[in-house]
Amino acid sequence: MKQGQTPKLARITQNKWWKLLRPHTLASSYVPVFVGSAAALHYTTFKVLPFLAMLFAAFLIQTGTNLFNEYYDYKRGHDDENKVGHGGAITNEKMSASFIRNLAFLSFIIALLLGLYLCVTVSWYLALIGLISMIVGFLYTGGPLPIAHTPLGELMAGFFMGGIITYISFFIQTDFINQVIVYLSLPLILMIGNMLLANSLRDLEEDTRNGRLTLAILLGKRWGTVLYAALWLISFGWTWSLIFTIHLTPFLLLTLIAIPPAAISVIVFWRQTEVIKMIPGMANCSKAIKYYGLLTTLALLISLAF
Numbered sequence: 001m002k003q004g005q006t007p008k009l010a011r012i013t014q015n016k017w018w019k020l021l022r023p024h025t026l027a028s029s030y031v032p033v034f035v036g037s038a039a040a041l042h043y044t045t046f047k048v049l050p051f052l053a054m055l056f057a058a059f060l061i062q063t064g065t066n067l068f069n070e071y072y073d074y075k076r077g078h079d080d081e082n083k084v085g086h087g088g089a090i091t092n093e094k095m096s097a098s099f100i101r102n103l104a105f106l107s108f109i110i111a112l113l114l115g116l117y118l119c120v121t122v123s124w125y126l127a128l129i130g131l132i133s134m135i136v137g138f139l140y141t142g143g144p145l146p147i148a149h150t151p152l153g154e155l156m157a158g159f160f161m162g163g164i165i166t167y168i169s170f171f172i173q174t175d176f177i178n179q180v181i182v183y184l185s186l187p188l189i190l191m192i193g194n195m196l197l198a199n200s201l202r203d204l205e206e207d208t209r210n211g212r213l214t215l216a217i218l219l220g221k222r223w224g225t226v227l228y229a230a231l232w233l234i235s236f237g238w239t240w241s242l243i244f245t246i247h248l249t250p251f252l253l254l255t256l257i258a259i260p261p262a263a264i265s266v267i268v269f270w271r272q273t274e275v276i277k278m279i280p281g282m283a284n285c286s287k288a289i290k291y292y293g294l295l296t297t298l299a300l301l302i303s304l305a306f
Contacts, residue, residue, distance in 0.1 A: 031293025036169030158193025
């Protein structure tokens with residue numbers, strides 16, 4: 001009997017940790033690094049160690065932000081045993097609140113050490129940018145007025161994850177920033193902002209009860225979903241326009257493959273009102289961002305051969 005229970009217990013434990021990482025948000029950490037690094041290869045040779053340091057630092061900042069979100073939602077009484085989604089590790093999984101908080105700080109400390117390595121090997125200008133990014137990551141759910149509780153949450157998350165991380169990933173390879181990487185970052189900024197908008201649409205009723213004023217609450221379910229759909233259209237349209245305006249590779253049309261999950265997520269949020277039925281919308285939003293980022297990276301890499 002014990003032998004039969006051990007794998008089941010292991011699966012439960014793994015699932016608990018996987019949920020704690022909030023996997024639907026992780027694409028926002030590695031996709032900008034991949035895109036920024038792939039674009040940089042058109043100007044320089046690949047630097048492996050800075051790439052790996054940036055990749056793990058971005059992952060740890062995202063993870064630390066998620067952990068702080070878990071901790072402060074619990075402390076403010078926003079999480080309970082009825083929590084739907086990837087939150088509620090403290091209330092549902094009975095994990096220690098102080099352990100979650102300390103793990104969040106540890107994630108940021110390791111990210112800081114990786115950032116120091118990049119400062120020493122690339123440029124000390126990165127120190128200020130990295131520090132600001134971590135402060136914003138903490139203030140996103142921490143502090144007296146968390147950014148996530150305001151209409152600025154989507155903008156800040158999109159800019160720092162989709163923009164700043166993309167620029168740094170490009171800069172640590174090339175030592176400069178140009179208009180190409182700025183143009184390539186715009187869809188990532190909008191898509192990652194859209195991921196937060198999707199989360200706010202799902203949690204609209206709960207956030208309203210908890211006194212938040214997110215963008216979804218400000219616009220309402222209907223117009224929030226309209227904005228969500230429009231941001232997908234702008235993101236894809238902008239990407240394909242770069243083929244004709246600044247003559248980027250036509251292989252960017254590969255990102256067409258990312259349209260179906262984006263469309264499914266829009267349909268889910270438009271039709272569904274129950275929280276649990278909107279979870280597939282979140283999953284497809286994350287999938288669309290992942291597909292878009294990996295296909296954009298692939299397009300940029302393929303174009304190196306032509």
